Amino acid sequence: MVMRPISYGRQYISQEDIDAVVETLQSDFLTQGPKVKEFEERFAEYVGSKYAIAVSNGTAALHLCTMAMNVQKGDKVITTPLTFAASANCIRYCDGEVDFVDIDPHTYLMDLDKLEEKLASVPVGTYKGVIPVDFAGYPINVERLRSIANKYKLWIIEDACHAPGGYFEDSQKVQQKCGNGAYADLHIFSFHPVKHIATGEGGMITTNNKELYEKICLLRTHGITKDPELLNENHGGWYYEMQELGYNYRLSDIQAALGVSQLERANEGVRKRNEIALKYNEAFKESKITTPFVHDNTLHAYHLYVIQIEDRKGLYNHLRENNIFSQVLYSPVHLQPYYKKFGWKKGDLPVVEKYYENCLALPMFPTLSIDEQNYVIEKIKEFIDE
CATH class of the missing domain: 3.40.640.10 (Type I PLP-dependent aspartate aminotransferase-like (Major domain))
Structure with a gap:
């Protein structure tokens, strides 16, 4: 396809x-x-x-x-x-x-x-x-x-x-x-x-x-x-x-x-984003991928759908080879060269630094079609099952 x-x-x-x-x-x-x-x-x-x-x-x-x-x-x-x-x-x-x-x-x-x-x-x-x-x-x-x-x-x-x-x-x-x-x-x-x-x-x-x-x-x-x-x-x-x-x-x-x-269609967009997220959650629930946490009393607006996976770079490259352009968001601000000038260094904020090593934002937008999302899921599973 x-x-x-x-x-x-x-x-x-x-x-x-x-x-x-x-x-x-x-x-x-x-x-x-x-x-x-x-x-x-x-x-x-x-x-x-x-x-x-x-x-x-x-x-x-x-x-x-x-x-x-x-x-x-x-x-x-x-x-x-x-x-x-x-x-x-x-x-x-x-x-x-x-x-x-x-x-x-x-x-x-x-x-x-x-x-x-x-x-x-x-x-x-x-x-x-x-x-x-x-x-x-x-x-x-x-x-x-x-x-x-x-x-x-x-x-x-x-x-x-x-x-x-x-x-x-x-x-x-x-x-x-x-x-x-x-x-x-x-x-x-x-x-x-x-x-x-x-x-x-x-x-x-x-x-x-x-x-x-x-x-x-x-x-x-x-x-x-x-x-x-x-x-x-x-x-x-x-x-x-x-x-x-x-x-x-x-x-x-x-x-x-x-x-x-x-x-005019902002509410519908948030509803659709949550629908897409639910499908991703279901697809990866038995895998080694960590999906986003959401508390029961919270409505996540899902600008991004960020997963955690050990071989982030491998998956990123595999998806690009299959015309899927995921994104890494964000490189921790304190490790940007400008802020390192103020004394910030690797190891100062270990949780966000660990997050950055494994994070990947998958396609997430209201017009993502069922076929497109199925294709994304298929290619991710193809990678993690290798």
Whole structure:
């Protein structure tokens, strides 16, 4: 059976998406128009937050959040080593100091026991904040993290780029959807093509804090405002003021139109991803492959389906030879050459380092067909049965 190339992730652009973009292209606004506001309002409704701010990408979202939390030179902020580099880089953009906490060996999320141990070993106030990551789409228990953060006076920016639509049940048995603002100060999302919602490039910040919302809106657009209620003086309808040193981190109406259209099938996409994951789980349950852990009270959003296998490189190469392009995600951030300059070295975070030796992300996207998934499973079994 000859298959088209099967990648680990793939965007799906429907005719409805194309029509939505064309309609915007023919409208009066290509940027700074009504579609951005519509996307923000609909996304806030989707995750259950009070406010949402659309931005140019997920990295911009992280940078704006660290600026909003007033990260300054020398401020220490904790994140996970199992993430894309931007989750740590945003701290460095503000001249802060990055510290890492190792991952839980089952969930692959930041180990909250180890986080608490680190915080308990130093005076309260040593660290300013924490940036957890919902790796692969698995939501971290932000309720417990909030309790720890309150004890040690930390703010929380939740990197939920992998997890729109995911949730966990808190101690009151309430489903807490990623990004709803119930426990974290800020949440960020990405709309890169392999993510759940694709806008080409793009991102979103959600919060329930009006003060943070207004500050980020200002920083997103050069630090400039025309809002009469915020101006120090007003010369007329044309007048604006630059009140902060901000950036051009705006999303265009073209991208927002695509985002609004994609959002219409976001729930269906998460449902389909879970269906694909269930089939993988069943296929590999009696094998030497370790499949993703999921707690009963959690809805995994499955941006990624990551397995652990001893001969990772062998399987990776075998799949490529058969037109299946799996991916290794991620190389631990603390071992990147840039962060090694700050003294990080192999052996510092043994759990994530062991994870990296054996991890492999298999094809996972809503339009993965039954035949394609069967082919992937067949080729993996072919390799492990050799």
